[in-house]
Structure formats: structure tokens, C-alpha cells
Amino acid sequence: MSDSTVALAEPNSAFGKYHFLLRRLHSLSGIIPIGLFVCVHLFTNAQMILHTLFGVNPATGESYFQHEVNFIHAMPALELIEYALWASIAFHAVLGFVYIFNSKWNTTQYKYEANYRYTMQRVTGIIAIIFIFFHIATLRWRWDIGGFWYTPFWGHGGELADNSTIGMGDMKHVPMSLPYTAYALQFHWVVLAFYVVGVLAAIFHWANGLWTAAITWGLTITAASQKRWGVVCWALGIGLTFAMTAALIGAMTYNFKDMTVDQKTVFTHVLPQDQVTRFLGEGVTKADFPLEAIMEKAEH
Amino acid sequence: MSTKTFKVKVKRQDEAASASYWQTFDVDYTPNMNVISTLQKIAAKPVTADGKDVAPVVWDCGCLEEVCGACTMVINGRACQACSTLVDELLEENPVIQIEPMSKFPVVRDLWVDRSRMFNNLKRIKGWVPTDGTYDLGAGPQETQEEQDLRYAYSRCMTCGCCLEACPQFTKDNDFMGAQSFAQTDYFNSHATGKLLADERLDVIMGPGGISDCGNSQNCVQVCPKELPLLTAIASVGRQATIYSIKRFFTGKK
Amino acid sequence: MSDHPRVIVVGGGLAGLAATVRIAEQGVPVDLFSMIPVKRSHSVCAQGGINACNEVARQQGYSEWQHMDETLYGGDFLNHQPPVYEMTHWAPKIIDLLDRMGVPFNRTAEGFRDLRLFGGSLFKRTHFSGASTGQQLLYALDEQTRRYEDKGLVENYEFWEFLWPVLDENGVCKGIIAQDQRTMEMKAFRADAVVMATGGCGVIYGKSTMSVICTGAAAARCYEAGVKLGNPEMIQVHPTAIPGEDKCRLMSESARGEGGRVWVPRKKGDDRKPTDIPEEERWYFLEERYPKYGNLVPRDIATREIFSVCEEGYGVGGGRMAYLDITHLPMETKDKLAAILEIYEKFTGDDPRFVPMKIFPAVHYSMGGLYTEYEMEERKPVPGDKLDDVWGMKDGDPKNMMTNIEGLYAFGEVNYQYHGATRLGANALLSCIFDGLFCGSSVSNYVKDIEDKAADKPEALYQKYLDQEKAKIDKLISQNGKFNPYEIHARLGDEMTASCTVVKNEERMLQCYEALNEMKAQYKDLKLSDTGEYTNANLVFSRALGDMLVYAEAILHASIERKESRGSHFRSDFPDRIDDPFHKTAVVSYDVENDKPVLDWEEIPMPMVELRKRDYSK
CATH class of the missing domain: 3.50.50.60 (FAD/NAD(P)-binding domain)
Known part of the structure; x- marks a missing residue:
């Protein structure tokens, strides 16, 4: 009478044996390396708004945000942390896709709030991974895709008009974090929209994941404790949404005229003139900011 | 004078391997009907709305008072017990009542499905208390009323399969065990003698198709006709698995 | 093997x-x-x-x-x-x-x-x-x-x-x-x-x-x-059940065991809502007639009392229903009864925690x-x-x-x-x-x-019975007669319920016997709506119907022959217990040739407890 039972994965096969471990690592990788990083990342970015509110940090002469970025860049074994993050994200995403394909959504039939969240968890996971990919590809790997998908500054050529090629590396010592980010978002509303959707998806995915993880790991057992923890996760999600909003406001309200002379030098030399005019005003050209000054500093 | 009738659309399937098709019946309305009495009327006079004589619809049912768990069907798109689903409420929703067999289990015929997967899972999780036989060995372990409250709630699971039908993780092609097995695992693991097999149960429940495949859609707890605390069961078994995996890492022999 | x-x-x-x-x-x-x-x-x-x-x-x-x-x-x-x-x-x-x-x-x-x-x-x-x-x-x-x-x-x-x-x-x-x-x-x-x-x-x-x-x-x-x-x-008729279209759902004796009370309005045909009927206008007839056991008299007695007050016209709204009331009980007691209260609420839409339940006796146990x-x-x-x-x-x-x-x-x-x-x-x-x-x-x-x-044992022994059963099926499927098995069953249910449950009398039972003979004849001329050879529920039911008719006849026969009242078996034409000659087991065997029940009376050994009058009113 058991002919209808489904053939079971061999418990001794590698997948069967490590089934539980893989699943729990999937949960863990989402919360700790990825989730915590995203938290820190959003918190750091939120400081972009400090520039809008208070202007330049008088102690450093740079934006508050730049200070945070410098701190991160100064962290030891940064590359190791980076690779660990790549690995976690890849692991979480690949297994996530396997799980998605092993289930069947049914929100059209069962319109319960938790069921919508279940489906949303998977949809936001897919959105988030696409977002993260392009976010990193453009900002980190400087992929030049074209259209709106471009690397800020360098996507517009990356070559100086006078044919003496200098890359970002040559001007590495000029901290450009805030202008760079602000430029990317102010360039076109589609980019802004993409960021809003992508980051919100990531926030939802993490906050909801945190809530369900408490059930998965058996931290919240009673209905009351699940409700309490739900409030905490909601608060975390809302907090992160505030952080995102702060970052976006900071980036969107950034006035490029507030850049330092060095920053303006890079800005004017890298970007085509129409963009220089758009952000620094009529009549400003790269001729106003000779390259030599910063090249000299680089040699120090 | 014509009697009031209503339309019932039934998804039919002649054999396990054959294709399904829909048939519509006109059923005489009487007050306080449920879906079972509707099907009984169709069985007594199996003529479709367009006047064709057909074989009577086959379905599975037992007690008709929502304790045996036999008559689970998908009615107007939702998994529920046909006996406790009232026609008046369905007609308020939609003038045509739509009845389908459960979609997650193989169909035997028409609305009758084969749920042996559920009973096999009970065997897999060793769903019993390991007693030393039926001899007179005195009373069982004492327990508090609070403990009884939870165990009684679990003990009302009637293996109807609503939780699995509504679960997006549970499909015909995978081996997910679903809320039913998890609730029963917690039921036995929370009994003083039943606990003696807890490790063996966890070994199974942590394998493929086990607790870690739960995707937390929580439809199970919404559709359970007996309102079992299934979320508590899932979390509690999750906790046991967490602790057991750590324990097994440090002290396990295998 | x-x-x-x-x-x-x-x-x-x-x-x-x-x-x-x-x-x-x-x-x-x-x-x-x-x-x-x-x-x-x-x-x-x-x-x-x-x-x-x-x-x-x-x-x-x-x-x-x-x-x-x-x-x-x-x-x-x-x-x-x-x-x-x-x-x-x-x-x-x-x-x-x-x-x-x-x-x-x-x-x-x-x-x-x-x-x-x-x-x-x-x-x-x-x-x-x-x-x-x-x-x-x-x-x-x-x-x-x-x-x-x-x-x-x-x-x-x-x-x-x-x-x-x-x-x-x-x-x-x-x-x-x-x-x-x-x-x-x-x-x-x-x-x-x-x-x-x-x-x-x-x-x-x-x-x-x-x-x-x-x-x-x-x-x-x-x-x-x-x-x-x-x-x-x-046959035991349970005093408290929820009458339904497809079946009568049990409302457990535990409702009374935990303190539930059975009552009807004192005024015949009173159609006020039960919650509007003041205490003094409610008739707790079981408590009145059986002060010691109250609502917890044995089932046959409770059933007959509910049945008869309804017959006299005291039923809810003049109909065939009485109230089973647990609304006065503390919440924790109601929680102990949750399983049955939920059933009542699901099937009737009323919450019995706050509104008295409407119940009537129904066949329950043999x-x-x-x-x-x-x-x-x-x-x-x-x-x-x-x-x-x-x-x-x-x-x-x-x-x-x-x-x-x-x-x-x-x-x-x-x-x-x-x-x-x-x-x-x-x-x-x-x-x-x-x-x-x-x-x-x-x-x-x-x-x-x-x-x-x-x-x-030789294979032939088993084959003989296998052939016998196959022949029965072939006959049922091939006869293509006139009568619908579900209609016969509905009539059997009505006849048996009317003649052979709470109150029995010879006249009505003989009527039922006649109807039963007619149904048995109709059964030989059955038309099945499904003649297939796969999951044929129609055949399974029709086959069982034939056996139900035979069993019903045994019930009816013994009911007629037991010319006394004892426990669940109440004869309005013989309202008293008559120990001589009926303190005996009715043993019914089947006469295959004449398709008829044959009854013998068998002595009951009484090695410990002596016969005494059964009276719960004192």
C-alpha cells in the first residue's frame, strides 16, 4: 500500500547527511554575515544625511560619511572579510534558489498575511540578489554596462579628454565616497528607484528572515513570544528603512559645489562637460582645477 | 412550483492515471445543508445540469462531525472538511460551489485521494509511546494540566491533511513531511515515556523532508480545522533539533 | 503462507x-x-x-x-x-x-x-x-x-x-x-x-x-x-444530539456531567429566545422528576422524557427540540467541553457558551x-x-x-x-x-x-466462497432493475426510526414489517447508477443495503416478540417490565431457506446480583 509514497532522498547521500546542517547554515549565513553587514552598511550610509544637516565635519574637513568609509577601508584583513561575504552571499543565494524551485506558491488560494510574507520572502530574495549583483558590479567592479547601468564617473569614459590616461587609481588618495554615491543616484531617477526597491527588498528579506529564523532555531515557541519577537523585527525593519531613507536624502540633497578643491578636480577631469555644467553650474570647467595639484599630493 | 436549486461544479477523475474533467450538477436546496449532504444528493441522482446520466461522484467520508478527518476536499479553492463546510456560507461567497480533490495527494477516484504518505510519516517519526506491553504495570507518568493542554491540542490531529494541502513547501514530487509530522513529533517528545525515542525521532525529522524544509508560510496553522498549535510545534521541534545537533556534535557516536 | x-x-x-x-x-x-x-x-x-x-x-x-x-x-x-x-x-x-x-x-x-x-x-x-x-x-x-x-x-x-x-x-x-x-x-x-x-x-x-x-x-x-x-x-437512542441534514451529531453526556441542564419552556409553543425566558418559566423536567440523578439519569430514561415532553407540545417553539443549557457554567468548565461546543457552533452557527443548545434524541448505540x-x-x-x-x-x-x-x-x-x-x-x-x-x-x-x-485447507474451500461473493456482485450489477438503492435506504431509515426507537408498539412495527418486506422485494429489482469495476461506491453501498434489510428485520422481529418494556426497549402497549417470561436473552438466528429471523429465548444466569426494580426517580 506504500506504492504512492514518494521516494526519499537517501539519508546517507551527501545531501541527505548534511541536509540539516546545510539548511541551518543557510539560515545562519543570512542573519550573521550578510544581515549584519547590510546593517552596518546601511548605518554607515545613513551618515550621508549628516552632510545635509551639518555640512563638512570641521575636525577632518571632509563629510562625516567619508570618515566612516575611511574607517572601514582601514580595517585589517578587509579583503578576507570581503571574500567571506561573497561566499556567504553566493551560498545563501544558490541554496535559496534550490529551495524556491522545490516549492509551489499559493497566495492566490490562501490569502493569509503570513503566506504573503512567505511569497514575499522569496520574491524579495530574488530582487535583493539582482540588486546586490548590480550594486557591486557597478560600484565595486566598475562594470560599464551602459544606459543607466553605469559606473559613476568612469562609466562616462574613464579617460581624460587630453588623452593622458589616468584612472581612479591615480587619484585614489582623493576621497570621493559621498560625491561618487550622490552622483550615481542623482544621475537618473531610474537608478534611485532601483536602489529604493533593492534596498527595501533586502531589508524585508532580512527582517522577516530574522522573525522566521527565531521559529526555525526554536527561540520563539509560544504564540506570544512569536508576536513579541515580531514587534522587534518590525522595529528593526523600520529602523533600517529610516537608515536607507537618511542615506538617500543625504545623497539626493548633496550639493556638488560643497566638494573640496581636490574632489572638484577629479570630478571635472573625469566627467564630460555637460555633467560638470549640470552639477557645478554654468561656466565651470576642468581648466579651473588643474590636475597637477592633486598629482603632486599623490606623490607624497 | 419549482424548488430552489444551486449549482455544484465537481472536478472528476475516473482513475488514478486518467485525466481530470469538470461536471456541473443542479442540487435541490434545503436549509442547513453541508457539502456532504450535497454530495449525497448527487450520488442518489447522478444527472448533470445538462441532463446527462453519469456515474455517481465518489468521495471519502466517515464521521461527518469533523473528528475522523476523512472528508478533506478543496472547496471553493480552500482545503477544508466537507462535513463542516456549510452550503449557505459557500453560496454567500459564490453562486456556484466548486469541489475538487486535494491536489497534493494522488487521486484514487473523483474526490477520493490516497493519503498513505501521511500515515507512513507517522511510522517514520516513530509516532508511539514505547510501552512495555499491555500488562498491568501501574499508572503512567504524572503530568500537569498545562502539559496536558498542549498534548491534548496535538492529540486532536485527525490526519486530515489540510495543513499539507495548503502548504507551499509540500508538493506531490518532494518528500517534505509537513506540519502534521512535526506536531506529532512534539506530541510524543513531550510525553515522559514518549521522550525515550526523542533522539530517534529527531534523527528522522532532521533528515531530508524534515523540519528544516519548513518555509514558514504558516498556512498550516490557518487552515487546521482543529486549530492545532502547529507553529508552536514547528518552533519546538526546531529547538529540539538545534539542541540535539549540538549535543550530537560533541557526544554523538555516529 | x-x-x-x-x-x-x-x-x-x-x-x-x-x-x-x-x-x-x-x-x-x-x-x-x-x-x-x-x-x-x-x-x-x-x-x-x-x-x-x-x-x-x-x-x-x-x-x-x-x-x-x-x-x-x-x-x-x-x-x-x-x-x-x-x-x-x-x-x-x-x-x-x-x-x-x-x-x-x-x-x-x-x-x-x-x-x-x-x-x-x-x-x-x-x-x-x-x-x-x-x-x-x-x-x-x-x-x-x-x-x-x-x-x-x-x-x-x-x-x-x-x-x-x-x-x-x-x-x-x-x-x-x-x-x-x-x-x-x-x-x-x-x-x-x-x-x-x-x-x-x-x-x-x-x-x-x-x-x-x-x-x-x-x-x-x-x-x-x-x-x-x-x-x-x-438499540440505544441518545438523548442529546443535534439534528442535521446528513446525520445527527452527538452532544455528549459530559455536557450534563459537567453541570449542563435540560429544559423546555413551561408554556407550550413558547417561541421567545431561550435567553429571554426567565428562570421561573423554564421547566427542568429531568431534575423535577428524578431529584437524585437529575440530568444524569440513564440515557433511555432521559430520551423518553425529552421525547414525551416534546410530544406533549412543550418542545422548543412547539417543535421536536429541547434545550441543553451550559451557559451558566464557569468558563474553565466550558473549556473542558471545547471539542463538543466547537462542533455545535460550527454546525449551527450559535455559540453554546452563551446560547442554550437545541437538541433531540437520536439513534446512538446497539x-x-x-x-x-x-x-x-x-x-x-x-x-x-x-x-x-x-x-x-x-x-x-x-x-x-x-x-x-x-x-x-x-x-x-x-x-x-x-x-x-x-x-x-x-x-x-x-x-x-x-x-x-x-x-x-x-x-x-x-x-x-x-x-x-x-x-x-484446500484452495477449493476458499474458491467456493469467492465464487459466491462474485456471483452476488454480478447479480447486483447486471440486474438493471427499477429501484434506486438510496431511496430504499431513506425509506428504511424513516420506517425504522418511526417504529423501532424511543417508543415502540406492535401496530406500528407490523406496518414497518410490511414495508420492509416490500423493500426486500424492491431490492431484488435494483438499478445501480455505477456498473464499473473500479472504486464503485455505488456497488459497495447497494450491497450493504441488502444486509441492512436483513439485519433490520432481526431488530424488528425481536422488538415485536419482546412484549414488555425493559431499558431502551419501551413498548407503549406493554409499558411494564415482565420478568416472566422476558428476563431472557433474545437469540435470533437466520433461516436461510425462508430468509427469515427465528427467535429463541435463553435464560440469563444470575450468579451474583438479584433482579430488582429499576427506578431512578427515588
């Missing part, structure tokens, strides 16, 4: 599963047959609880003896005393066993098993698990059965229907013919003993509190094959059934026993609960023992489990000593 003796158990309710566990435990393999997955058996519908003497009651003056006396008194002395003695004395052990199996019995503050009051007793002696005790007990036994299934000692034939017992040339039962209701495959199964644990026959009455499978067809087939019936006229025997044995009296020479059943004797056909046993509701003319509430679960456990050993002892093994 191996040389090992094998046992077939037909039916997977409490009795069948208890027997399976007991027999498998002794190393004898069991083939378990059931129309439905055993976990869905009708035992799940039992709500109130299970009776047993317990320490608290004992220290208040109760005893196993008292439990036995209540059972005999409630059953109006139609029960045999040794089996009842044995059952009531085993009861505390059975509770302990179920407790060990993990049944979530309700608990006291100290963590002991809680108790509730039940009909026919003044002591709290009913153990319970919420208000769905049958479900919890059945599941516990189902779990133990699954354990033996896992060990390979139990083979589960779910969805297989019992068709006929196979009897060898000596008339000894050597197996059964059964059919898979899904594939319609029919097969003969060999066994050295067969246990029938197939429950009641309420579906004969159309709408009853029973599950759709409780047609009594399996018992009827045994009867047609030569097994006698004992007291088939004793005290009568297959006729069985047992071996008496003198026992040493235990504390509480009121006599020096007491009689129980001989433990493990192969004869216990064997029918008049050797090798064929009857356990549980299908067995006529234990309950006499009325079953007390919460005694059914006890009798079913007791039969399975106590007499399970009798079965394994019987097969262990057997010389003439089923495995050695």
Missing part, C-alpha cells in the same frame, strides 16, 4: 485495535481489515469518557462491585454478570494502561487524572480527555498498532471490506473474503481465527449519531452465515449484536465485593467472546455482551477495550493450540 497461526481482525476501532495489539504482543501475526484507515474509525466520535473505579471514588465508598451493579441495574439485568464483573474489575487497570500509552487525560491540580460525573452513577468515576475521549483512546491504540506494523507483526488492509466468513466442512471459521474498495479486487484470506470488531448498525436508521460506515453490514453477513444475534432489539459465549470462573472476592462467591471470566479461555461459530469472535459494540438493555454513558469505550485486551488472549490461545490449520 507460513505454518504460524494467523489471526484476522475485522474493524479497526477500539475493540479491533486493542485486540490487534494484544494478539500481536503474544507473537501472533495479525491481518487487520478496515473499510477506512483505522485512525478514522467510529470510536473517534466517542466524547464523554471512560468509566473505572478510582482511588478518590473508592475512598468515598465506591468500588468495582458498585460499578458492576450500576452497569447491571442500568442494563435492566439483561447483561450477563460474569463478563460485567470482569470488565469492571479490569477497568482501573485499563485506565492505567491507556495512561501509560500516553493518552492525554485531563489532570487535577496535583497532576493526577481528573474525573467527571456521568449518567447512572452518583460517584465521579469517568476519566476523560477533553470532550473527545474516544479520539484520544483510539489514537493511543492506533499508535501501538503502528508500532507492531513497523515490527512486521501487523499487516494493515485499509479500505478492504469484509464480505463473508469462510467456514470449513466442520463449520469452523478459517478466513474471510474481502474486497478492496478502490481496485475492487476480491480475495480470500486465510486465518486460524477471525475477530469481528465491526461496531454498530445505526445507518439502518438513516440518520443516527454514527459514522457512514456503521451499516451493520459485516454483522449482518455473519448472521446470514450462521452466527446468532443477541438482543438485537436493544447494545445487542453477535451472540457470544464465555467461560465462567469462580473468583476470590476483592475489597468492595459484596459476596463471598463471585464469578468472573476465565482468563485466556479460548471460548471467551467466541460466537456460536468456532473460530469467529465478536468484540466491542458488535458483541451483545456487557450492556444489557441500556448502556451507561462512558461504559462503551471500556467494554470495547476490555474485549480487545482480555479476550485478545483468548484468541491467541485458541490459535496456538489449533491442529487443523487454515494454511493446510
